[in-house]
Amino acid sequence: GNSVTQMEGPVTLSEEAFLTINCTYTATGYPSLFWYVQYPGEGLQLLLKATKADDKGSNKGFEATYRKETTSFHLEKGSVQVSDSAVYFCALIRYNNNDMRFGAGTRLTVKP
Amino acid sequence: EPEVTQTPSHQVTQMGQEVILRCVPISNHLYFYWYRQILGQKVEFLVSFYNNEISEKSEIFDDQFSVERPDGSNFTLKIRSTKLEDSAMYFCASRDSGANVLTFGAGSRLTVL
Numbered sequence: 001g002n003s004v005t006q007m008e009g010p011v012t013l014s015e016e017a018f019l020t021i022n023c024t025y026t027a028t029g030y031p032s033l034f035w036y037v038q039y040p041g042e043g044l045q046l047l048l049k050a051t052k053a054d055d056k057g058s059n060k061g062f063e064a065t066y067r068k069e070t071t072s073f074h075l076e077k078g079s080v081q082v083s084d085s086a087v088y089f090c091a092l093i094r095y096n097n098n099d100m101r102f103g104a105g106t107r108l109t110v111k112p
Numbered sequence: 113e114p115e116v117t118q119t120p121s122h123q124v125t126q127m128g129q130e131v132i133l134r135c136v137p138i139s140n141h142l143y144f145y146w147y148r149q150i151l152g153q154k155v156e157f158l159v160s161f162y163n164n165e166i167s168e169k170s171e172i173f174d175d176q177f178s179v180e181r182p183d184g185s186n187f188t189l190k191i192r193s194t195k196l197e198d199s200a201m202y203f204c205a206s207r208d209s210g211a212n213v214l215t216f217g218a219g220s221r222l223t224v225l
Contacts, residue, residue: 016129032212043203043218044155051212089155093212098215099145099168102155 002027006090006103013110015078021075021106023064023090031092033057033066033073034100038087047075047088080110114138116217118204124223125194133189133220135204143186143204145214146179148172155203161187173185 007022025031035047035057048057053068064075073090087096117136126129137144146158159169161179178190187206191198201221205214 034213036216044216046215049213082209091155093214096120099157099160099170101157102147104154 002031002092002094002101002105004090004092004101008104009106009108011106011108013108015082015110015112016079019075019077019080019084019108021088021108022031023075023103024070024072025073025092027094028090029094031094033064034091034092034093035062035064035073035075036089036102038089038105040086044089080108082110084108084112085110114202116206116215118146118217118220120220121218122221122223125223125224129194131191131194131222133202133222135187135189135217136185137187137204137213138205138208139185141206141208141215143207143209144181146189147203147205148200149203150200158189192220197222198222199224
């Protein structure tokens with residue numbers, strides 16, 4: 001079946017540190033891949049997406065590249081801010097499939 | 113920016129009671145979803161709905177759960193007889209036919225005592 005495995009948290013970084021959150025997927029066919037972010041007390045917001053191999057999604061300084069050869073979609077940011085503290089979810093949706101599958105979520109805390 | 117609206121934001125209920133969670137999806141979207149997130153845990157798919165019928169459902173979505181689109185704007189999740197383990201945040205989402213991005217509501221927190 002379709003599934004997403006992402007790096008266990010929590011992750012604690014200092015401001016301006018480099019961030020990587022690993023995500024790998026298992027899916028038949030060619031899924032679209034997503035990162036969603038959940039700020040404290042809020043719902044899920046789309047952060048970025050990529051719909052085919054080698055696509056790079058980017059938003060707010062975050063980037064992730066769709067790597068078919070390694071079935072990965074790792075999230076990176078060169079310099080994190082305190083305001084990036086949130087839970088990050090990797091997700092996939094398979095073409096012509098109706099449900100989006102989420103990873104377990106990774107809690108990021110950025111300290112000043 | 114269009115958004116998905118959920119009510120109530122928080123509901124407390126006694127075990128065995130019926131609960132209805134309401135959602136207003138984005139108006140031109142055709143696919144609707146319910147997800148559940150037990151506190152601090154992963155986001156779990158419950159059900160998807162298209163063309164006035166369930167298109168997929170997970171093993172969590174048993175006979176205690178039902179969904180309905182009673183009019184042109186609302187999409188509801190009913191839990192017939194709540195259990196303690198139904199306590200969770202319930203998220204509604206919608207998407208249109210041309211995109212594979214789900215837009216989520218802010219969630220409804222259900223607490224079963």
